[in-house]
Amino acid sequence: MSFNPDIPDIISLTIGALLFLMVFVLIILSALEKEYYSVKKSIILLLFPALFLVIPFLDFPYQNHVLLGISGFISLAFIVLVLPFNKRKKIYDYTFSNKVDERDIMFSRIRLKEGSENHKSYYSERPENKETDERLKANPGLLSEGSTYYNLFQFASANASFETVEAYHDHLYKDPAPIKKDLDAKQLTRYLKSWSKKLGAVDCGITELKDYHTYSKLGRKHNYGNDCTLDHKYAIAFTVEMDKDMMAAAPAGSTVMESGLQYMNAGSIAMQLASFLRNIGYESLAHIDGRYEVIAPLVAKDAGLGELGRMGLLMTPNLGPRVRIGVVTTNAPLNIDSPTFAPDVIDFCRICKKCADCCPGKAISHQDREDINGDIRWQINQEECFKYWTVCGTDCGRCMAVCPYSHPNNLLHNFVRKGLKNSYLFRRFALKMDNFLYGRKPAPGDTPNWIKNLE
Ligand code: SF4
Ligand code: SF4
Structure with a gap:
């Protein structure tokens, strides 16, 4: 035939x-x-x-x-x-105006010692938070024995990374070299961006420092309760990648190992950049884990590095939320970038809601962006998120691991990202495909073999 x-x-x-x-x-x-x-x-x-x-x-x-x-x-x-087709109707960019008091964030509240002056003053100002915080403090706690994912090697490694960043804390505030070099903003901007990438950053952008970027009052250690007096003109924001394999097992221990490692890497890049700027005569401050005076995702959005998604994290073009952010503020002459407004990301987050469905702490809203004291945005329930951390012992990261934007930065996924940006219809199709291929509620992946095999 x-x-x-x-x-x-x-x-x-x-x-x-x-x-x-x-x-x-x-x-x-x-x-x-x-x-x-x-x-x-x-x-x-x-x-x-x-x-x-x-x-x-x-x-x-x-x-x-x-x-x-x-x-x-x-x-x-x-x-x-x-085909490029975007319905932009009803998706707006909003400027922020509210300042956040760092004493209200869970990392500050959880450290308040019963009987201390700070404890007394905080709960006299915010009595409504006392019961929640006491319940959280009764849980095993982050990186503690007795938590669900306790693992000696993994938690000790994560702790070591956080301790390494902490070692930088005493070297943050230093005076610049006495001779200020008269520099061209364009040349310095180009150098800083290239140097940050050589140091390990994925992307780097610059914005003018705005009032709402900084905390109203600081909430950590010896700065506790002080007004934030940061008066630098510019903020340099950069991102570092969180390893996909380490995040796949979220909320198991490899997640917090990776968080610690990338906070340490971001901290070391920020210290380098700030020190470089001081060496050429300009005031600068590195904002690193445990000592941020700025709200990093807001700075990074205004520096053009990404949009704010449903989980309140920065959604970057090629790695989605799978990044950590470092910031350096300075008075050096710099050129700024355009802020990000990505209606395509907001539209996708509106329909996707995968992070909200998978969040073990039920901390992520299924609603559209809300009016939070006049700022239109998504905001997670930080108490519920942190409550889960104090039980599981890690910083969870399940939301980051399941996000369709978190797939690797390669040809296939970048083709999909391009489609997501281009087309309203493609976004709806891609969401169905992502759910089909990876599961609507994917089971956590395995801890990387190199960790399992060595323990
Ligand atoms: S999982 Fe979906 S809804 Fe959540 S941040 Fe990622 S894209 Fe947005
Ligand atoms: S880190 Fe975990 S608990 Fe917190 S919002 Fe993400 S998924 Fe939910």
């Missing part, structure tokens, strides 16, 4: 071959990314190319009409999905 293909057969075979190639690449990449659930689901997708590849060899009535109909539909659907 000979096969003499006519035009519909050739179209069908071509579409089948292209679809096969796409699914094959998806299977290989998923395997390389250790996304074994996605590998299984992608194998099911092979049915589509198989259909196109098999039909030309069959013989049934109206075969050519069927072939042309299916091929036309698939081609049209593909074109519609990749």
Whole structure:
């Protein structure tokens, strides 16, 4: 029997071959990314190319009409999905105006010692927080024995990273060199951005320091209760990547190891940049874990590094929320970047809600952005989030691990990111595909083998 293909057969075979190639690449990449659930689901997708590849060899009535109909539909659907089309209606950017009192954040509240002056003054000002905080303090606590994910090696490693950043705390406030070099803002900006990347940053941007970037009052250690008096003109924000494999097991111990490590890396880059600026004669301050005087995601958004998503974290173009942010403020002459406004990210977060569905602490809202004292934004319930941390012992990170924007920075996922940016329809299609391939509520991945095998 000979096969003499006519035009519909050739179209069908071509579409089948292209679809096969796409699914094959998806299977290989998923395997390389250790996304074994996605590998299984992608194998099911092979049915589509198989259909196109098999039909030309069959013989049934109206075969050519069927072939042309299916091929036309698939081609049209593909074109519609990749065409730029954005409904911007009802998505606005909002400027922030409220200042946050650092004493209200959980890291500050959890450290208040019963009977201390700070304890008395805080709860006399905020009696409504006392009961919640006492309940949290009764839990095992972050990085503690008795917590769900306690693991001696993993918690000791995470603690070591946090202690290393803490060692920087005594070296933050220093005077600049006495001779201020007269520098060109463009040249210095270019140098700082390149140097930050050489030091390990993924991206770096600059904004003017705004009032709402800084805490109203500070809430850590010897600064406790002081007004924030930071009067620098500019803020340099940069991001460092959180390793995907370490985050995949979230909320297990590798998450907090990775958090500690990246806070340490961000801290070391920030210390370097601040020291460099002082060496050339300009005031500067590194904002690092435990000693931020600014609210890093707000600074980073205004410095053009990303948009604020449903979980309140910075959503960066190629790594989504899978980053940590470092900030340096300074009076050195610099050129600023345009702030980010990404209606596509806000639109996707509106429909996605995967982080909210997967959050073990039920701390992420399913609603649209809300009016929080006049600022329109998403904000997580920090008490519920932190409560979960004090039980599980890590900083959880489940939301970051499941976010569709957190996939690796590679050709396939960047193609999807481009589609998410381009098209309202593509976003809806991509969300369905993400749920299909990775699961709506994916089970946590394994702790990386190098950790398991060495313990
Ligand atoms: S998981 Fe979905 S809703 Fe949550 S931040 Fe990521 S994209 Fe937005
Ligand atoms: S870190 Fe965990 S508990 Fe906190 S918001 Fe994210 S998923 Fe929820």
